[in-house]
Amino acid sequence: MSAVLQSLVNQPYKHGFVTEIESDIAPKGLNEDIIRLISTKKNEPEWLLSFRLKAYQKWLTMIEPEWQNVHYPKIDFQSISYYSAPKPRQKLASMDEVDPELLRTFEKLGVPMHERAALAGVAVDVIFDSVSVATTYKEKLAEVGIIFCSISEAVQNHPELIQKYLGSVVPVGDNYFAALNSAVFTDGSFCFIPKGIKCPMDLSTYFRINTEGSGQFERTLIIAEEGASVCYLEGCTAPRFDTNQLHAAVVELIALDNADIKYSTVQNWYAGDENGVGGIYNFVTKRGLAKGVNSRISWTQVETGSAITWKYPSCILRGDNSVGEFYSVAVTNNYQQADTGTKMIHIGKNTRSTIVSKGISAGHSNSSYRGLVRITPAAEGARNYSQCDSMLIGDQSGAHTFPYIQVQNNSAIVEHEASTSKIGEDQLFYFSQRGIDAEEAVSMIINGFCKDVFQQLPMEFAVEATKLLSFKLEGSVG
Amino acid sequence: MIDENSKTILSVQGLRANINGTEILKGIDLTVKSGEIHAIMGLNGSGKSTFAKVLAGHSAYEITGGSVQFEGNNLLELLPEERARAGLFLAFQYPIEIPGVANTQFLRLAYNTVQTKRGKEELDPLEFDDFVREKMKLLEMKPDFLDRSVNEGFSGGEKKRNEILQMALLEPKLSILDETDSGLDIDALKIVANGVNQIANKNNATILVTHYQRLLDYIVPDFVHVMQAGRIVMTGGKELALELETRGYDWVNENKSVTGVIA
Numbered sequence: 001m002s003a004v005l006q007s008l009v010n011q012p013y014k015h016g017f018v019t020e021i022e023s024d025i026a027p028k029g030l031n032e033d034i035i036r037l038i039s040t041k042k043n044e045p046e047w048l049l050s051f052r053l054k055a056y057q058k059w060l061t062m063i064e065p066e067w068q069n070v071h072y073p074k075i076d077f078q079s080i081s082y083y084s085a086p087k088p089r090q091k092l093a094s095m096d097e098v099d100p101e102l103l104r105t106f107e108k109l110g111v112p113m114h115e116r117a118a119l120a121g122v123a124v125d126v127i128f129d130s131v132s133v134a135t136t137y138k139e140k141l142a143e144v145g146i147i148f149c150s151i152s153e154a155v156q157n158h159p160e161l162i163q164k165y166l167g168s169v170v171p172v173g174d175n176y177f178a179a180l181n182s183a184v185f186t187d188g189s190f191c192f193i194p195k196g197i198k199c200p201m202d203l204s205t206y207f208r209i210n211t212e213g214s215g216q217f218e219r220t221l222i223i224a225e226e227g228a229s230v231c232y233l234e235g236c237t238a239p240r241f242d243t244n245q246l247h248a249a250v251v252e253l254i255a256l257d258n259a260d261i262k263y264s265t266v267q268n269w270y271a272g273d274e275n276g277v278g279g280i281y282n283f284v285t286k287r288g289l290a291k292g293v294n295s296r297i298s299w300t301q302v303e304t305g306s307a308i309t310w311k312y313p314s315c316i317l318r319g320d321n322s323v324g325e326f327y328s329v330a331v332t333n334n335y336q337q338a339d340t341g342t343k344m345i346h347i348g349k350n351t352r353s354t355i356v357s358k359g360i361s362a363g364h365s366n367s368s369y370r371g372l373v374r375i376t377p378a379a380e381g382a383r384n385y386s387q388c389d390s391m392l393i394g395d396q397s398g399a400h401t402f403p404y405i406q407v408q409n410n411s412a413i414v415e416h417e418a419s420t421s422k423i424g425e426d427q428l429f430y431f432s433q434r435g436i437d438a439e440e441a442v443s444m445i446i447n448g449f450c451k452d453v454f455q456q457l458p459m460e461f462a463v464e465a466t467k468l469l470s471f472k473l474e475g476s477v478g
Numbered sequence: 479m480i481d482e483n484s485k486t487i488l489s490v491q492g493l494r495a496n497i498n499g500t501e502i503l504k505g506i507d508l509t510v511k512s513g514e515i516h517a518i519m520g521l522n523g524s525g526k527s528t529f530a531k532v533l534a535g536h537s538a539y540e541i542t543g544g545s546v547q548f549e550g551n552n553l554l555e556l557l558p559e560e561r562a563r564a565g566l567f568l569a570f571q572y573p574i575e576i577p578g579v580a581n582t583q584f585l586r587l588a589y590n591t592v593q594t595k596r597g598k599e600e601l602d603p604l605e606f607d608d609f610v611r612e613k614m615k616l617l618e619m620k621p622d623f624l625d626r627s628v629n630e631g632f633s634g635g636e637k638k639r640n641e642i643l644q645m646a647l648l649e650p651k652l653s654i655l656d657e658t659d660s661g662l663d664i665d666a667l668k669i670v671a672n673g674v675n676q677i678a679n680k681n682n683a684t685i686l687v688t689h690y691q692r693l694l695d696y697i698v699p700d701f702v703h704v705m706q707a708g709r710i711v712m713t714g715g716k717e718l719a720l721e722l723e724t725r726g727y728d729w730v731n732e733n734k735s736v737t738g739v740i741a
Contacts (some may be wrong), residue, residue, distance in 0.1 A: 004633035133511035139506060406526075406572055412679070425536075425537055425538060426574060427536070427574050427576075429531075429536050429558060429573045430570065430573065431559075432557070432558035432559040432560075432562065433524070433534050433535075433558055433559075433562050433568050433570075434562055434584075434591075434592075434644060434648070435559050435562040435563045435565070435588055435591045435592040435595065435648070436559060436588055436591055437559050437586060440587070440591075441627065444576070444579055444583075444587065445576060445579070446579055447578070447579070448576055448578030448579035448627065448628075450578070
């Protein structure tokens with residue numbers, strides 16, 4: 001530990017507990033007082049405060065990772081405010097006040113009228129009764145014993161579950177950004193599917209109450225007990241603007257014997273403008289533990305937004321015969337950078353994993369696939385199939401593949417296939433010779449390219465994702 | 479089929495074109511009328527495939543001189559897709575593969591786009607399915623062909639048949655077949671030729687770009703042109719192809735000044 005860090009860690013406790021802060025926004029910077037403040041504001045039990053403080057102490061000893069293939073100016077962690085009470089966004093009085101560019105986007109994506117208003121931040125309480133929708137939804141879930149609420153509510157109402165599982169898949173000191181999240185997370189989702197229950201509907205963040213203000217350091221925990229199954233949908237295809245530049249979320253999934261968790265994400269955070277100014281830095285840790293026998297964890301992601309994407313949804317296949325899946329489409333355009341992939345850690349016998357990654361780079365963007373397949377000595381009969389395809393649009397973009405394969409058991413079968421293709425003059429000429437213009441040609445080529453991933457998405461999500469991709473790549477050719 | 483009353487579909491005059499600063503086409507003159515089948519023959523590198531691509535509007539080529547009228551309009555100022563919609567069709571020597579896109583999806587998009595631009599009705603997926611299956615009989619294609627990804631894993635013969643199927647669907651005024659015979663065995667060649675012959679009628683025209691006479695046994699041209707170093711150096715009837723077959727292209731060099739250009 002460096003001397004500076006040492007002195008930070010050993011700082012005397014200056015102000016005691018900071019009650020004098022009346023405002024709902026904490027001062028900038030990160031220290032133990034701020035963490036205590038967050039914990040108090042949220043009325044958390046003592047063990048959770050210790051969890052946060054432990055994470056913070058770990059974080060202080062860690063260094064920001066630099067191995068990823070993305071470049072950005074150093075983040076000043078002391079210039080961020082780590083707590084603000086869910087602040088109502090400033091509501092606009094009517095749709096006329098909304099940025100026309102944003103409206104055009106909604107139009108293109110076919111977002112329903114009432115959703116457009118909600119997303120753009122127009123006061124729509126009258127038109128869009130989200131509370132009643134959410135209430136009906138919750139009641140139906142409660143009938144079968146499913147808990148689906150914000151993680152803050154879960155801390156109050158189901159502390160035993162949180163204490164048991166929080167940090168059990170992503171330990172507080174797992175990596176730099178996970179440690180930061182563990183120290184300062186403010187909200188997120190909690191979902192518990194009891195033994196033997198197949199969740200009767202897809203759970204979506206869209207219907208969760210209290211989603212506002214949870215964006216920056218989001219924490220999600222999903223548990224499927226023995227024989228339970230659930231599909232969870234995160235995100236939304238409409239662009240989400242946020243003033244917070246750094247996002248560091250943690251998602252933990254736990255599947256017990258014969259349980260099945262399918263987690264789908266469409267990420268379309270603000271990507272910065274066409275010159276690479278602005279945009280979200282998205283540093284996310286997502287990991288699923290296939291703890292029980294015959295359990296399954298499946299990740300599907302469509303990553304189109306953010307200036308920087310750093311995320312590796314992973315599976316730890318501990319149960320015998322457990323299955324891990326990762327299906328990913330990552331699209332970058334303009335000056336976006338994405339370094340994304342997965343880790344499949346085979347521990348149990350006869351564990352199987354599938355990786356299908358599709359990277360699309362346009363403009364001056366850079367997209368990297370980074371994936372680890374590890375077959376541990378105990379993983380008798382493990383199998384992995386990986387397929388990593390990259391597509392380049394234009395001649396200024398880049399695609400990279402970094403596969404890491406570690407096999408410590410002779411009975412393992414590991415396959416890796418990779419390809420790179422390009423949408424160039426000849427492809428577009430073929431389409432145009434059949435009367436089809438460049439935009440439509442690109443859309444068709446891309447959707448064909450991504451088919452293996454899109455068919456993993458719930459249908460309406462897949463339709464939206466298809467439109468989203470066409471929209472993201474609009475104007476990138478021709 | 480040469481007819482006194484037929485209309486001029488394509489009129490090329492003094493056409494010159496470059497790629498990366500190198501001149502490939504050095505002044506081409508060609509007139510194609512409705513009902514006619516023309517064959518353009520020549521060795522590799524003579525410019526015949528370039529001529530086909532330039533007519534279709536490939537962006538890699540720069541037009542440096544001459545003019546091209548297509549049904550009385552200036553073809554050179556149209557975008558490639560506009561040329562296609564106006565009725566110019568190119569069957570590719572190397573059709574591209576489109577992984578993940580079902581053939582039927584691609585064919586329907588092409589068909590409906592072109593129909594719409596021509597002011598006609600689109601077909602819904604079911605109507606289109608009936609329509610395309612009928613056309614597929616022409617080329618003796620199996621139904622599973624519709625569900626396979628466009629040209630992906632197709633044999634050479636299947637790719638070429640797919641090109642001719644598209645030609646049948648899009649009902650072009652002028653079809654240009656670029657080395658359609660290359661890579662085909664004799665059975666596939668007969669099927670493809672049969673398809674082309676059935677599509678040809680008195681209102682449209684066909685240009686066959688080929689290296690060998692073989693194709694012309696099955697699709698009988700009204701005119702045969704010999705291309706050399708970016709120019710048409712000799713023109714004749716179908717017997718010219720046979721002459722070339724027996725005497726070789728060197729014979730052209732010795733005789734082009736004698737025979738002259740007659741078209």
